Amino acid sequence: MVKLLINGAERELDVAEDTPLLWALRDELGLTGTKFGCGMSLCGACTVHVDGVATRSCVTAVGDVAGSDVTTIEAVSGKAAEAVQTAWEKLDVVQCGYCQSGQVMSAVALLSENPKPSDQDIDAAMSGNVCRCGTYVRIRAAIHEAAKLMEA
Amino acid sequence: MLARHLDNDSPQLLGSDVFGRPMKAAAELPASRRQFLKASAAGAGLVIGFTLAGGNKLAALAAAAEGGFAPNAFVRVAPDGTVTVLIKHIEFGQGTFTGLATLVAEEMDADWAQVRAEHAPADASLYNNLHWGPVQGTGGSSSIANSYEQLRRAGAAARALLVQAAAEAWGVPAGEITVAKGVLSHDGSGRRSGFGAFVQAAARLETPVEVALKPAADFTLIGKEAPRLDSRAKSRGEALYTLDKSLPGMLTALIARPPVFGATLVSFDDSAARAVKGVTDVVAVPQGVAVLGRGFWAAKQGRDALQITWDESTGETRGSDQIMAEYKRLAEKPGDIARQDGDAETALAGAAKVLEADYEFPFLAHAPMEPLDCVVQLGEGVADIWAGSQIPTVDQGAAAALLGLEPQQVRIHTMFAGGSFGRRATPNADMVSEAVNVAKAIGGRAPVKLVWTREDDIQGGRYRPMYFHRLRAGLDEQGRLVAWQHRIVGQSIVRDTPFAGMIQNGIDPTSVEGANTLPYHVPNITVDLHTTDVGVPVLWWRSVGSTHTAYSTEVFIDELAEAAGKDPVDFRLELLGEHPRHAGVLKLAAEKAGWDEAPAAGRTRGIAVHESFHTFVAEAAEISLAEDGSFKVEKVVCAVDCGLAVNPDQVKAQMEGGIAYGLGAVLHNALTLDGGRVEQSNFHDYQPLRMNEMPEVEVHIMPSDEPPTGVGEPGVPPIGAAVANAVYKATGRRIRRLPFDLHDFSAA
Numbered sequence: 001m002v003k004l005l006i007n008g009a010e011r012e013l014d015v016a017e018d019t020p021l022l023w024a025l026r027d028e029l030g031l032t033g034t035k036f037g038c039g040m041s042l043c044g045a046c047t048v049h050v051d052g053v054a055t056r057s058c059v060t061a062v063g064d065v066a067g068s069d070v071t072t073i074e075a076v077s078g079k080a081a082e083a084v085q086t087a088w089e090k091l092d093v094v095q096c097g098y099c100q101s102g103q104v105m106s107a108v109a110l111l112s113e114n115p116k117p118s119d120q121d122i123d124a125a126m127s128g129n130v131c132r133c134g135t136y137v138r139i140r141a142a143i144h145e146a147a148k149l150m151e152a
Numbered sequence: 153m154l155a156r157h158l159d160n161d162s163p164q165l166l167g168s169d170v171f172g173r174p175m176k177a178a179a180e181l182p183a184s185r186r187q188f189l190k191a192s193a194a195g196a197g198l199v200i201g202f203t204l205a206g207g208n209k210l211a212a213l214a215a216a217a218e219g220g221f222a223p224n225a226f227v228r229v230a231p232d233g234t235v236t237v238l239i240k241h242i243e244f245g246q247g248t249f250t251g252l253a254t255l256v257a258e259e260m261d262a263d264w265a266q267v268r269a270e271h272a273p274a275d276a277s278l279y280n281n282l283h284w285g286p287v288q289g290t291g292g293s294s295s296i297a298n299s300y301e302q303l304r305r306a307g308a309a310a311r312a313l314l315v316q317a318a319a320e321a322w323g324v325p326a327g328e329i330t331v332a333k334g335v336l337s338h339d340g341s342g343r344r345s346g347f348g349a350f351v352q353a354a355a356r357l358e359t360p361v362e363v364a365l366k367p368a369a370d371f372t373l374i375g376k377e378a379p380r381l382d383s384r385a386k387s388r389g390e391a392l393y394t395l396d397k398s399l400p401g402m403l404t405a406l407i408a409r410p411p412v413f414g415a416t417l418v419s420f421d422d423s424a425a426r427a428v429k430g431v432t433d434v435v436a437v438p439q440g441v442a443v444l445g446r447g448f449w450a451a452k453q454g455r456d457a458l459q460i461t462w463d464e465s466t467g468e469t470r471g472s473d474q475i476m477a478e479y480k481r482l483a484e485k486p487g488d489i490a491r492q493d494g495d496a497e498t499a500l501a502g503a504a505k506v507l508e509a510d511y512e513f514p515f516l517a518h519a520p521m522e523p524l525d526c527v528v529q530l531g532e533g534v535a536d537i538w539a540g541s542q543i544p545t546v547d548q549g550a551a552a553a554l555l556g557l558e559p560q561q562v563r564i565h566t567m568f569a570g571g572s573f574g575r576r577a578t579p580n581a582d583m584v585s586e587a588v589n590v591a592k593a594i595g596g597r598a599p600v601k602l603v604w605t606r607e608d609d610i611q612g613g614r615y616r617p618m619y620f621h622r623l624r625a626g627l628d629e630q631g632r633l634v635a636w637q638h639r640i641v642g643q644s645i646v647r648d649t650p651f652a653g654m655i656q657n658g659i660d661p662t663s664v665e666g667a668n669t670l671p672y673h674v675p676n677i678t679v680d681l682h683t684t685d686v687g688v689p690v691l692w693w694r695s696v697g698s699t700h701t702a703y704s705t706e707v708f709i710d711e712l713a714e715a716a717g718k719d720p721v722d723f724r725l726e727l728l729g730e731h732p733r734h735a736g737v738l739k740l741a742a743e744k745a746g747w748d749e750a751p752a753a754g755r756t757r758g759i760a761v762h763e764s765f766h767t768f769v770a771e772a773a774e775i776s777l778a779e780d781g782s783f784k785v786e787k788v789v790c791a792v793d794c795g796l797a798v799n800p801d802q803v804k805a806q807m808e809g810g811i812a813y814g815l816g817a818v819l820h821n822a823l824t825l826d827g828g829r830v831e832q833s834n835f836h837d838y839q840p841l842r843m844n845e846m847p848e849v850e851v852h853i854m855p856s857d858e859p860p861t862g863v864g865e866p867g868v869p870p871i872g873a874a875v876a877n878a879v880y881k882a883t884g885r886r887i888r889r890l891p892f893d894l895h896d897f898s899a900a
């Protein structure tokens with residue numbers, strides 16, 4: 001039994017401690033917004049927040065986040081999240097959309113830390129999130145747009 | 153087999169649509185409809201009756217059951233006025249939900265806010281791709297082009313019936329009723345109403361045979377950038393993909409596949425695999441050994457624990473270098489002729505200057521963001537399949553054949569797909585066939601979700617083929633191009649598949665497209681082809697033949713321009729007299745890129761133009777070269793002529809995405825074999841383009857009244873050559889072997 005705090009609720013799971021958080025979220029809790037792209041911390045599709053920090057859930061064992069606050073795309077909220085999702089829609093960032101939960105989670109983490117990121121900051125924070133559809137131009141523009149929305 | 157009857161069909165079994173909204177199942181249709189389905193399943197004659205005559209009824213009855221109205225197979229209007237467009241093509245990023253719904257909404261004069269989209273079921277009699285004949289499927293950048301008139305007619309028919317119903321209810325002539333933004337109005341009487349009020353009356357009217365379509369000048373949605381219908385769901389993790397599908401009691405399956413293509417299974421020891429907690433079954437299937445478990449992690453650990461003996465003697469055990477060496481040998485001899493104008497050999501012999509260049513292209517994996525997956529549930533006389541089905545007719549046929557069912561008994565629920573780039577359009581329906589085989593192997597006891605890992609995806613074949621190109625061209629004393637010889641060596645994509653009929657006179661058009669259609673005016677041209685035998689499964693990859701032909705022709709023409717002492721844009725334009733649309737985008741891209749002015753210090757530019765799928769694209773790339781020999785593509789200016797742009801913002805998005813996809817491949821990607829074993833496995837050694845490498849992109853759309861053509865693929869082909877030509881300017885080196893990562897520019 002592993003006890004986790006997911007999206008503000010205590011959850012008890014009958015899984016081994018070394019089960020990746022990604023599969024606990026998806027297969028045990030039905031939280032399918034978090035995606036699987038590589039399983040090796042190479043693509044960012046599985047990004048969640050652990051105590052507010054963007055974390056690749058595919059290489060994070062549930063046992064290691066037992067005392068932490070885990071937030072997924074289903075529950076991400078607050079000023080940065082609102083700004084990011086508004087900007088994403090306004091600029092029609094998405095294509096297939098499969099990487100976008102991870103992109104949004106990484107962008108929210110970035111803006112929560114750094115509300116006015118430069119292009120270099122965006123490169124540094126977002127280069128771990130692959131988008132095979134190549135929506136990078138719009139992701140960059142939407143992060144700048146979200147920064148503006150947060151100022152307003 | 154799991155005994156499940158249509159009459160027991162419950163809505164939960166169908167679950168929700170791709171936006172997570174609950175779906176209505178057959179159980180909610182009138183009883184007569186259920187009996188009809190049963191009867192259809194029982195006899196082939198009735199099945200034909202069902203598909204030909206009953207198809208519209210299916211939509212109509214479904215709509216009627218909800219108190220709505222379905223004038224045809226593409227449109228449903230609900231009592232609340234919501235207009236749902238049934239999309240016969242898969243939405244995998246290219247924006248087809250938005251684009252096709254725009255066509256219907258335009259002719260209905262619907263308000264965009266009331267428009268919804270959902271995937272149509274698999275039924276080729278209703279939803280075939282009009283460019284492909286009797287097959288439902290997505291590809292060749294054809295979705296908008298083949299639907300353009302069909303869906304506008306569907307929208308116009310719906311509008312006409314709503315207008316007629318309103319006219320009868322209000323007692324006014326139909327011709328006096330106007331419709332705008334989802335509101336029907338009659339000026340004389342001051343009456344106004346939304347669509348919802350008339351759905352029941354409209355449902356009782358006969359569908360009009362003739363409907364008039366709007367002149368382009370009256371368009372309010374086409375050409376006007378309607379926002380994507382899936383943006384919100386996809387920005388919030390709510391959009392549903394196959395991987396997200398869950399059914400009660402469902403098991404997850406992973407398959408261990410042979411280590412070299414074509415190897416066969418000898419034996420396996422599953423004792424360790426079965427000892428993994430959560431593993432329920434280990435079964436042999438034609439594609440390998442499947443491990444099933446409760447959830448992905450159990451199945452994955454179980455598969456890791458399998459001990460398997462393979463017979464590799466039947467497999468392809470050559471390495472990429474060996475295969476390329478054979479291709480080079482083949483290129484010494486003439487191949488099958490794909491195009492012959494004049495006499496290139498004689499003209500070359502008499503040319504003042506002859507240039508020759510060889511180009512090498514590696515295998516490429518598609519690596520869509522969502523690895524392949526498929527959910528299957530078997531019932532009695534019926535199978536339900538959830539998949540990112542790119543060619544539902546093929547997927548349905550393959551599943552039916554494996555299950556001994558009629559195709560109509562296989563219900564395909566098309567999900568959003570996390571990209572495809574061609575990978576989900578397999579002639580043998582690989583992911584569906586595998587999943588069905590696994591479900592069969594456990595006797596249909598439980599629904600099965602087959603998942604490929606990224607390693608399975610990178611190593612699983614169906615690659616863009618390796619190619620070798622040899623080009624020779626001659627210039628006369630005045631620097632005019634007088635001869636062009638282009639030889640291509642590589643595997644055929646369609647040979648030995650249901651698409652083999654595309655091969656004519658030994659030429660697979662997908663091997664030579666873009667080369668045999670060279671737009672430049674040259675009096676003597678030969679294009680020939682050697683089709684090779686290699687045991688590596690291959691497939692179309694975003695823009696297909698143009699992935700390599702655009703590169704070799706557009707890098708070579710640049711070289712010829714230089715040899716002729718001409719500017720690369722001027723040289724091309726002089727040869728494009730018969731191809732004004734190529735010339736148009738080339739001029740536009742050059743102008744917007746500031747081609748006539750020198751780039752900033754430390755920057756160089758290259759340009760390329762190419763037509764694919766009847767869309768014309770020119771791209772000018774500007775790069776900067778660093779001291780250490782690394783270079784960055786800083787900016788790409790793109791000009792596209794796709795006829796009328798139904799949604800200009802989405803045209804831009806596809807150009808941006810195509811540039812990113814093509815650029816990632818030419819910079820980094822090669823799928824290589826050593827002794828038949830694939831050497832790459834995941835995104836660390838098959839590097840996708842990342843944010844820090846993405847250039848700024850500027851897209852200019854050529855104004856046009858021509859009918860719309862596709863944009864999903866045509867953004868890809870020019871980028872590699874444009875970058876190569878810029879790299880040449882910076883380094884003096886012509887890159888003829890891809891990817892660029894193979895080359896060290898630090899000495900440049």
Ligand code: FES
Nearest residue numbers: 037038039044058
């Ligand atoms: S799935 Fe976790 S980083 Fe790719």
Ligand code: FES
Nearest residue numbers: 096097131132133
């Ligand atoms: S939107 Fe398709 S992978 Fe990013």
